[in-house]
Amino acid sequence: MSKEAANKEVFVRMTKRDSVSKTKAWTIRGIAIVLSLIVCALVIVAITSDNPFQVYLGIIDGAVGKKRRLWVTIRETMTLLIIAVGLTPAFKMRFWNIGAEGQILMGGTATAAMMIYLGDSLPNWLLLLVVFIVSSLAGMVWGLLPAVFKAYYNTNETLFTLMLNYVAMQIVTFCIVFWENPTGSNTVGIINGATRKGWFGNVFGMQYGLNVILVLIMTLAVYLYMRHSKQGYEIAVVGESQNTAKYAGINVKRVIIRTMMISGGICGLAGSIIVSGASHTISTSTAGGRGFTAIIVAWMSKFNPVAMLFVSAFLVFMQQGSIQIASQYGLNQNASDIITGILLFFLIGCEFFINYKLEFRKNKKEVA
8 A cells, every 4th residue: 555545544434343242232332321421410510500419319319219209110111111012023024113102192092982981881800901902902003004005005104104193193182172172172181080990000019010010911922922933933034025035935915914013002002001000191192202212212122122121211210310300400391301312312322333333544554
């Protein structure tokens, strides 16, 4: 290499890694988390002019400082986890389901309808069973629509599922008007507040215990389905290459439709967990952005349910703690969103360094 060519060589270039060990990948993620906490501390100091250690103690107190706060953190973690689990089959098939928000809303609306219309006629255990079934069916229908169009007309599933979110919001708005006939309201009042029909009760003395049990069962079921079933294998093959799947005799259209029905059904079930197990009401903001946050959880976890649990817990922990900080220091609610945004920025950005590496120019040597 001539001296002139060496001078023109770039100082640093980006190259794709051939492979990376799990240990190294999680080390990179750990470094990203530490860096995000440092940046959050700097932002917090700039906003509050307080000791960042005191602020982080406030975050811990806000997330798990009291029994009620602990259970809310657990509840929100379970909710985010089941949505991420629901997205996993579709993403594994490389069907980009961006419609979890809409599927949650449809499941939540179906739940609210069952609580309103059947609350006085069914025992609570049977009503909850009906709620689980109907909310899952509602989510399935909302997942079926884009799947059929993708399978038979090769439509863009990203845009299709995204637009269905807004359709779902309009359906929720219509139902609110139909049930409540409010003036300028965007939410139904507490459903069955007096009788608590259709509400999740305590299980084994645990508040939100049914939420935890239901989510863990679904997480285990999806894990076994994806890893140890023929249909799970078909999903993986279709995700790798549809042409290969067709050559192997797999009915790709059927796999797409079936998988999206499963994905939508689980997200619809998440809607029942939110409405029946937590808020006991329905509104256009019932999903609360969880459908989009769950995409990050599923993607970062490489569709590993155990990793999803820890990622979900970390994000919810920081979100709940940030809300406490905003209240404690009299900050705008957006302050907690800023902290969450910083965390997500680093967590998403670290995936770049897991898949790519930077190579720096070596010492220039003149070669004859």
